Each structure stands twice: as C-alpha cells, then as structure tokens.
Amino acid sequence: MKNRIEEIRKERGVRQEEFAKALGVSRQTISSLENGRYNPSILLAYKIARYFEMAIEDVFCFDEEV
Amino acid sequence: MNYGKRIFLSIFWMLLGLTLMGCHLAGFMEEFWSSMGFALLVVGTLQVIRQIRYRTNEEYREKFDTEAKDERNRFIANKAWAWAGYWFVLIGGCATIVLKLLGREDLMMVASGGVCLMMLLYWGCWMYLRKKY
Numbered sequence: 001m002k003n004r005i006e007e008i009r010k011e012r013g014v015r016q017e018e019f020a021k022a023l024g025v026s027r028q029t030i031s032s033l034e035n036g037r038y039n040p041s042i043l044l045a046y047k048i049a050r051y052f053e054m055a056i057e058d059v060f061c062f063d064e065e066v
Numbered sequence: 067m068n069y070g071k072r073i074f075l076s077i078f079w080m081l082l083g084l085t086l087m088g089c090h091l092a093g094f095m096e097e098f099w100s101s102m103g104f105a106l107l108v109v110g111t112l113q114v115i116r117q118i119r120y121r122t123n124e125e126y127r128e129k130f131d132t133e134a135k136d137e138r139n140r141f142i143a144n145k146a147w148a149w150a151g152y153w154f155v156l157i158g159g160c161a162t163i164v165l166k167l168l169g170r171e172d173l174m175m176v177a178s179g180g181v182c183l184m185m186l187l188y189w190g191c192w193m194y195l196r197k198k199y
C-alpha cells in the first residue's frame with residue numbers, strides 16, 4: 001500500500017522523532033512506513049490520519065499490484 | 067506485571083540460582099544444576115539492573131515502553147518466530163533423511179521426533195487460533 005506520510009509530514013514541518021512520539025511508535029517504524037517497507041495496522045493508519053487531520057484515504061492509497 | 071512483582075521475580079531467580087550453585091558445592095547435585103544456577107543468577111541480576119534503570123531513568127522508561135508497544139516490533143517478532151518454525155521443520159526434515167542414510171537411527175529418531183512435535187504444536191495452535199479469530 002502506497003502512502004503520502006513523508007510528503008505530508010515534511011509539508012507540516014514535523015520531524016520523524018516528534019511524529020513517532022505522538023503516535024507512540026519508534027522512529028524506525030515511521031521510517032519503514034515512509035519507505036513502504038511496512039504496512040500499518042488499521043489502528044495505526046487511523047492514528048496517522050487523525051494526527052494530520054485528514055481522511056485515511058487521503059494519506060494511504062490502495063494499490064492492488066502491491 | 068507491575069514493578070514490585072517483576073523485581074520480586076528477578077530476585078527469586080537470583081536466589082534459586084544461588085541455591086542450585088550452593089547445592090552443587092555442598093555435593094548434593096551434579097554440575098549441570100550448578101551451571102543452570104549460574105545462568106539463573108546472571109539472568110536475575112540483569113533483570114534487576116534493568117528494572118532499577120526502568121524505575122530511575124525516565125528517558126529509558128519512555129524508550130522501553132515505546133519499543134515494547136511498537137506494532138512493527140511485534141510484527142517482526144511474530145514473523146521471526148514463524149520463520150524459525152519453518153526453518154526448524156525444514157532442517158529437521160533434511161537431518162532426518164541424512165541421518166537415516168548414515169545409519170544413525172538414534173539421532174534420526176530425535177530429529178524426526180522434533181519435526182513431529184513441531185508439526186503437532188503448529189496444528190494445535192492453528193486449531194486454537196482458528197476458533198479464537
């Protein structure tokens with residue numbers, strides 16, 4: 001699943017450490033999410049969308065090929 | 067488990083380790099139990115040090131809690147156990163064949179028994195989890 005986490009985070013000027021702390025996950029998890037190596041659970045996806053005050057589908061893009 | 071219970075359990079492991087080592091030195095037990103006692107003593111001591119650090123160092127506590135709750139870490143841990151299980155069965159299966167060809171029936175039985183036990187455990191877990199989820 002593709003996502004726009006890195007793009008949105010950088011737009012808002014949020015550091016990875018700060019973002020990770022707000023979500024209660026490690027910085028490595030944020031890095032893996034941004035690189036597309038790890039797909040989050042629905043709970044974490046919801047937390048991310050809520051942090052950015054956006055809808056989940058605006059942050060994550062479903063890609064059938066992945 | 068809260069802090070008190072954790073530290074109590076760690077001290078219990080240390081005391082058990084010391085008792086086993088003491089019993090060996092007094093001649094009541096074999097050396098195997100002394101080695102196990104030493105291992106328990108080391109584990110217990112490390113656990114106590116970790117618990118004290120957790121209690122006194124706020125930065126460490128925050129990092130520890132985050133790492134423990136992190137969903138990617140849990141995912142990796144589950145995946146690692148799954149891979150370890152697959153490899154165990156594969157290596158055990160190959161070892162069974164090789165040992166049979168070499169005529170080592172005793173070791174072959176151990177290897178095949180390990181594979182069978184693993185498969186039974188997998189089947190049991192699968193049946194339980196299928197009902198749970």
